[in-house]
Amino acid sequence: MNIENILKYQKADKGLVDIENRLKKSPYKAKEAELQNTKKKATADYRDQEVRGQKFLKDFENIKKNFDMTEKKLKEILAKDVSSMSIEEIERTQAIKEKIEHNLKILQKMFKELDDGISSVTSERIKTVSAVNDSNAKIGLCKKKFEEEEQSLLPEKAKIEKDLKVLEKDVDSETMEKYRKKRQDGIFPVFVELEMGAYCGFCRMEQPKVALSHLKETGVITCEHCKRYIYAPKK
Numbered sequence: 001m002n003i004e005n006i007l008k009y010q011k012a013d014k015g016l017v018d019i020e021n022r023l024k025k026s027p028y029k030a031k032e033a034e035l036q037n038t039k040k041k042a043t044a045d046y047r048d049q050e051v052r053g054q055k056f057l058k059d060f061e062n063i064k065k066n067f068d069m070t071e072k073k074l075k076e077i078l079a080k081d082v083s084s085m086s087i088e089e090i091e092r093t094q095a096i097k098e099k100i101e102h103n104l105k106i107l108q109k110m111f112k113e114l115d116d117g118i119s120s121v122t123s124e125r126i127k128t129v130s131a132v133n134d135s136n137a138k139i140g141l142c143k144k145k146f147e148e149e150e151q152s153l154l155p156e157k158a159k160i161e162k163d164l165k166v167l168e169k170d171v172d173s174e175t176m177e178k179y180r181k182k183r184q185d186g187i188f189p190v191f192v193e194l195e196m197g198a199y200c201g202f203c204r205m206e207q208p209k210v211a212l213s214h215l216k217e218t219g220v221i222t223c224e225h226c227k228r229y230i231y232a233p234k235k
């Protein structure tokens, strides 16, 4: 393995890593993620409001039925001919009438409460829909801004990629493959120098003695901790 050449390649590749990191940390990406969260929450709220709204409507129908029935009973009672009734019958009828009137008042109160509930759910839903629309518009804007950022980095990226193609010719295919695999796993730098005769140049983990003697033979070992390739510095 020719360490010098892969190190040259890695040095140039750092430019690409920087671009990738810059895009990964783009404020528009972060903002978009936040907006997607807001949208997700608003969408869940909307479903919840829909369920609540439907329940209110169902309750409303049930109470309406109950109200109509009770009102019909009252009309029947009011239509009775009182003159042919005994005193006891009149008293009983009177008591039923009062009870029905009381029930109607309760039902009316329930109507009012349901009506308030429906109004409040309706206004909540209007707000939720506007929150979703607002998020969508802003997400679109973030995406556009991010694309612009990406586009602006393209010439620099192309230049580095061109340089890498040239540098790659001096690296043996086995080393290149090893490098690419680590790089794809998000490991960078891939090759690091051994420090103070025993430590990984990236994570500072002390390497076992067996590995260090192996390093003398092969020129490269893998750090057990961070999985980077460690090479011995030139003397």
Ligand SMILES: [Zn+2]
Pocket: 200, 201, 202, 203, 204, 205, 223, 224, 225, 226, 227, 228
């Ligand atoms: Zn390490």
